[in-house]
Amino acid sequence: LSAAAGLNSYAVLLVYGAMARLFPEDYTGSIARLLASTPALTVAAVLFLMEFLADKIPGLDHFWHLLHSFIRPVVGALVAIACVQPEGSPLLDVVAGGSGGTVALVSHLVKSATRLTSTALTAGVANAGLSLAEDILAFLQSLVSIFLPFVALVVVAAIGLLFVLAVPRMARSIDLFGRRRSGGPPAGTAVLCLLLVAPAAFGARPDDVLSTVGEVPREVAGARDIARLDGDSRLDRILLVLPHRNADVLARLLAAQQDPASSDFRRWLLPTEFEQRFGASDEDVSALNDWLTSHGLEVEDAPAGRAALVFSGRVADVESAFDTELHEMLLGDQVRIANIRPARLPLGLARRVAGVLSLHSFPRRRPLARRAPANTDLQGKHYLAPADFTAIYNVDALAAQGLTGSGITIGLLALTNVNVADTTFFRQYFGLPANDPVVVVNGPDPGIVSSDEIEGDIDLQWSGAVAPAARTLLITSKDTVTSSGVDLSALYAVSGNLADVLSMSYGACELEFADVDTALYTNVWAQAAAQGISIVVSSGDSGAGGCDPTGPNASSASVNGLCSSPYATCVGGTQFTDNSSTYWNATNDATTKKSVKGYVPETTWSGSGGGKSILFTRPPWQNTAGLFADNARYVPDVSLAASTRTPYLLIQGHTTGTPGLVLDYGGTSFSSPAFAGIAALMSQKTGTRLGNLN
Numbered sequence: 001l002s003a004a005a006g007l008n009s010y011a012v013l014l015v016y017g018a019m020a021r022l023f024p025e026d027y028t029g030s031i032a033r034l035l036a037s038t039p040a041l042t043v044a045a046v047l048f049l050m051e052f053l054a055d056k057i058p059g060l061d062h063f064w065h066l067l068h069s070f071i072r073p074v075v076g077a078l079v080a081i082a083c084v085q086p087e088g089s090p091l092l093d094v095v096a097g098g099s100g101g102t103v104a105l106v107s108h109l110v111k112s113a114t115r116l117t118s119t120a121l122t123a124g125v126a127n128a129g130l131s132l133a134e135d136i137l138a139f140l141q142s143l144v145s146i147f148l149p150f151v152a153l154v155v156v157a158a159i160g161l162l163f164v165l166a167v168p169r170m171a172r173s174i175d176l177f178g179r180r181r182s183g184g185p186p187a188g189t190a191v192l193c194l195l196l197v198a199p200a201a202f203g204a205r206p207d208d209v210l211s212t213v214g215e216v217p218r219e220v221a222g223a224r225d226i227a228r229l230d231g232d233s234r235l236d237r238i239l240l241v242l243p244h245r246n247a248d249v250l251a252r253l254l255a256a257q258q259d260p261a262s263s264d265f266r267r268w269l270l271p272t273e274f275e276q277r278f279g280a281s282d283e284d285v286s287a288l289n290d291w292l293t294s295h296g297l298e299v300e301d302a303p304a305g306r307a308a309l310v311f312s313g314r315v316a317d318v319e320s321a322f323d324t325e326l327h328e329m330l331l332g333d334q335v336r337i338a339n340i341r342p343a344r345l346p347l348g349l350a351r352r353v354a355g356v357l358s359l360h361s362f363p364r365r366r367p368l369a370r371r372a373p374a375n376t377d378l379q380g381k382h383y384l385a386p387a388d389f390t391a392i393y394n395v396d397a398l399a400a401q402g403l404t405g406s407g408i409t410i411g412l413l414a415l416t417n418v419n420v421a422d423t424t425f426f427r428q429y430f431g432l433p434a435n436d437p438v439v440v441v442n443g444p445d446p447g448i449v450s451s452d453e454i455e456g457d458i459d460l461q462w463s464g465a466v467a468p469a470a471r472t473l474l475i476t477s478k479d480t481v482t483s484s485g486v487d488l489s490a491l492y493a494v495s496g497n498l499a500d501v502l503s504m505s506y507g508a509c510e511l512e513f514a515d516v517d518t519a520l521y522t523n524v525w526a527q528a529a530a531q532g533i534s535i536v537v538s539s540g541d542s543g544a545g546g547c548d549p550t551g552p553n554a555s556s557a558s559v560n561g562l563c564s565s566p567y568a569t570c571v572g573g574t575q576f577t578d579n580s581s582t583y584w585n586a587t588n589d590a591t592t593k594k595s596v597k598g599y600v601p602e603t604t605w606s607g608s609g610g611g612k613s614i615l616f617t618r619p620p621w622q623n624t625a626g627l628f629a630d631n632a633r634y635v636p637d638v639s640l641a642a643s644t645r646t647p648y649l650l651i652q653g654h655t656t657g658t659p660g661l662v663l664d665y666g667g668t669s670f671s672s673p674a675f676a677g678i679a680a681l682m683s684q685k686t687g688t689r690l691g692n693l694n
Contacts (some may be wrong), residue, residue: 001016001076001079001080001083001100001101001141001142001145001146002076002077002079002080002099002103002104002107002139002272002352002610003076003099003103003107003141003145003152003343004107004138004141004142004145005072005075005076005079005100005104005107005138005606006049006072006073006103006104006105006106006107006108006109006110006111006120006301007056007073007107007108007111007134007137007138008051008074008135008138008139008140008241009068009071009072009076010044010045010047010048010051011048011135011138011142012079012138012142013035013040013043013044013048013075013079013548013593014044014073014318015139015142015143016035016042016079016142016146016507017035017036017040017041017436017666018036018039018371020032020033020035020036021036021147022042023351024036024247024248027082028145029082029085029599030085030388031078031081031156032082032083032085035082035556036293042491048368051452052135052601054321054546055131055135056128056131056132057126058119061115061127061131061149061255062088062112062116062119065108065112068281068596069108070110071410071659072104072105072107072108073101073102073104073105073108073360074101074103075101075432076100076101076102076107076199077096077097077100077101077104078097078100078106079100080096080097080099080101081093081100081101081104083096084096084097086375087395088291088648089125096409098148099597103694104503106288111134111306111417112336114130114226114668115127115130115131116656118130120543123291129548130694132380135664137404139521141155141251147209148209148347151635153279153544154495163212163261163587165275165295168433170313170616176217176690177462184413184578190234193465209344209346210323210344210346210347210350210425211299211340211345211346211347211351212344212348212350212515213322213342213343213344213345213350213353213355213356213516214322214324214342214343214344214355214356214357214358214514214692215342215343215357215514215556215645216338216339216340216341216342217338217339217358217360217362219329219331219336219338219360219362220338220340220360222331223329223330223336223338224330224331224349225327225328225329225332225340226327226328226329226335227327227329228325228326228328229315229326229327229328231313231314231315231316231319232314232315232316233314233315234312234313234314235312235313235314235315235317235318235359235480235481236302236312236314236480236481237310237311237443237477237483237488238310238312238318238357238358238359238480238481238482238483238485238521239308239309239310239312239356239357239483239487239488239491240288240292240308240309240310240311240353240355240519241307241308241353241354241355241357241516241519241523242279242280242284242285242288242306242307242308242309242352242353242354242358242523243280243352243353243354243519243523244279244280244523245277245278245280245281246277246278246346247278247280247379248527249278250277250530251278251429253530254317254526254529254530254567254691254692255620256545256694257529257530257691258276258691260537265490266688266689266690266691268531268532268688268689268691269529269530269531270530271304271305271345271494271497271527272304272496274303274527274530274531274581275304275306276525278530279305279306279307280306280352284301284352284513284547285306285309287348287349287352287601288309288349288352288353289302289309291321291345291349291509292309292311292321292348295309295313295317295320295321296313296314296317296320297312297313297317297318297321297589298311298312298313299311300312303491303492303495303496304325304495304496304497305410305495305527306522307494307495307520307523307527308357308520310362310488310491312369313359317601318359318611320544320658321345321347322343322344322356322359323341323343323344323345324339324340324341324342324343324344324359325339325341325654326338326339326340326359327339327371328341330361333516336360336361336362336482337361337481337482338359338360338362339360340362341503343355343356343359344442347365350357351596352364354515354516354519354520354523355514355515355516355519356516356647357483357487357514357516357517357520358483359482359484360482360514360658361481361482364414364484364508364512364517365484365487365506365507365508366506366507366508367451367454367455367505367506367507367564369671370574371496372576372686374553374669381579381646381648382505382519382579382584382595382596382646382647383648383649383664384648385430385587385588385592385593385594385595385649386430386432386462386465386592387430387431387592387593387594388594388595388596389465389466389648389674390620391463391594391596391597391598391599392463392596392598392599392600392641393640394599394601395466395677395678395681396447398681398685399468402459403681403684403685404467404468404469404470404681404684405466405468405469405677405681405684406470406471406682407496407684408465408470408471408680408681408683408684409470409471409472409473409500409504410463410467410470410471410472410473410491410499410500410501410503410673410677410680411473411475411498411499411501411502411503412459412460412472412473412474412502412503412505412673412675412676413474413475413476413486413489413490413502413503413504413506414452414455414456414459414474414475414476414477414485414486414489415446415449415452415476415477415478415479415484415485415489416447416448416449416452416453416455416456416476416485417439417441417445417446417447417448417449417474417476417542417656418439418448418452418453418456418457418460418474419448419653420436420437420439420651421654421655421656421659421660422439422457422649422652422653422654423436423457423461423463423464424436424496424654425651425654425659425660426457426461426465426650426651427461427464427468428595429632429651429659429662430592430649431589431591431592431593432464432465432468433468433469435464435468435469435470435471435588437460437464437474437529438471438472438473439473439474439476439548440473440474440475441475441476441477442474442476442488442489442492442500443477443478443488444478445478446476446477446478446485447478449479453652454476454650454663454665455505455506455669456648456652457506457651457652457663458575458648458669458673459474459503459631459648459661459669459672459673460472460474460560460673461650461668462648462650462673463652463673463674463676463677463680464677466674466676466677466680467676467677467678467680467681467684470677470680472499473491473499475492475493475498475499475502477489477490477492486504486506487520488525490502490504491520494525494527494528494531494533495522495527497531499533499535500532500533500534500680500683500689501533501534501536501676501680501683502534502535502536502670502677503535503536503672503673504535504536504537504538504561504562504563505538505668505669505673506536506538507538507541507546507547507560507562507609508560508561508562509547509558509561510547510558510559510561510564510613510614510615511547511557511558511614512561513541513561513615517561518561518632519563521561521562521568521661522565522567525565525567526565526567528567528691529567529691530691531556531689532686532688532689532690532691533689533691534569534676534679534681534683534689534690534691534692534693535567535568535692536568536571536672536675536676536693537560537563537568537569537570537571537672538557538560538563538570538571538609538667538668538669538671538672539559539560539563539570539571539573539608539609539635539636539639539668540608540609540610540668541561541584541607541608541609541666541667541668541669542607542609543574546609547559547560547587547609548609557611557612557614558611558613558614559609559610559612559613559635560635560668563631563635563636564615564635565616565694566616566622566633566692566694568638569637569638569675569692569693569694570606570610570635570637570638571591571605571637571638571640571671571672571675572608572609572610572635572636572637572668572671573605573608573639573640573641573642573643573666573667573668573671574603574604574605574608574639574640574641574642575603575605575606575641575642575643575646576600576601576602576606576643576645577600577601577603578600579645579646582598583597583598583599583601584596584597584600585597593649604639605639605642605643607642607643607666607667608636608639608642608668609635609636609643610632610634610635611634611670612628612632612633612634612637613632613633613634613635614628614632615626615633615635616632616633617631617632618631618633618634621694622634627675634670637693637694638675639671640670640671640672640674640675641665641671642666642668642670642671643666644666644667646664646666647664647666648664648665648666649662649663649664649665650662650665651663670672676680679693
């Protein structure tokens, strides 16, 4: 790019700015965003037109080159820094800037010397044609540099070599009066031909070059390689994440949908409308589908909104499609599978995807429920029944107005099935009206997953406890070897527009997120917001240090990446400050099991997850007093009781022969579905979906 800037700096700015405008997810630096702006592109276009004319007038072109002896190196340095800026290294910025400026200056001097030679040989007659060739080469070289950087390097080196060989010959063929001596055709002809045909001569097709779409998981470095995975083994429901189109337009729409002064205020999109405006194009989906099926893979129908494609097939076919190898790895005492080489696609296809999620079985999502320890305080232990919660948070006053969640659907995202009888008995035991939940299974039924069943029970029982008339759906998908069931459930629920409010009680630290994880949840949650679906996600239960890393990255910290997107409302936890008789009765209500007298003062809970996001900048609605002046997104957004000091009650193990166990748990696994219940009450009150609650 810097070499092209030495030929025509404004052509490079136009190409780079246009690419950053069309593919903002690939051009994340501040310089790229600046060059992609409408004012910058307009100025670059005007200056390119001026250069296009001035550089073709003999005499004026030499003055123009002299003036640009200062401009072109600066542009060369600028685009070089823009290319490395996402790495976040000041030293790398300095090295790139110096190298880019130097390359642009050398390229500019080559161009100027060639033009002076052309003027002497042809009295300036050939200058206009040579200038046009340089303009074309600048555009082509810019595109080749972006799509085929190694080919571009060869082109630049070849042109430089030819210049070194040709210019001395040109100089020797000119006498002191500027006349060409006899002795063969001018070498300038060869230079001009190379300028015109070099990109075509070296230009490998994009389909011949592979680009990375999935990284090797970091755990591979510390695992023992057992053997290559059997090629006939099957991998099911892998996600190929797709980027949104028109991201700037989508951002403006999402803001307008929450602006009472806008004509788009609360005008929610259907999934098909979202797909038409912002989803991957028919051409992109067709090309990717053709590639996958040509390698023997089975592709499910694209979900509405086209946030991802879901495909399955043999290990050997996956390896072939993504140019990688899958191996069995031993980490600790667990055998996992993982790709030992980055997943790659032909460049023409790689530009159409955000990445593949994922080709390994290292766990990335985890449930957050916490069992309350015995003897958690010295003042007497109390527990939260539904009637306690609704009294403390004044939900009872809403119920008295008829606000019980009627007509609203709450979706709880899961990777397990549940025993519906547990929730039926929970409502009976705590004096709630009968209202059985519905289990919606996406794909194969996961059955009861023992390690996750408690999450499903908590979500159904406590969202319904706060909004007892709401329809509650457990939306569940089975874990596969490489895909998390909650990822599949989130995609399915949003693309199917299944609920007005969605709650998730799982965690995944941002430090564990690859770019493709971030892309999936940013895109799915943004689609949900555009459709009016309110997303609430638990912040985590291990305190502000819950995502502190160990080892090489110990200087960094992060938060739950499933809730840090600005399109999700991250729900944290609080702790009641007083368990004394001032606020609690000594006995329970016979029907509801209520024992609280009213509101109980709260304070921060040290177990609540939260802190500064390392993935997202501060959204406009978080520009408020009290936050650090670092432009980062902070979570949680809102908090409710979650401390195990005053645990919640739930039911598990109910059958016709036994009433089941009344268990006491805590954590933001409760505060998130409880807040989903509150969101349902708000939605009923307004008579519409509310979208992004933030």
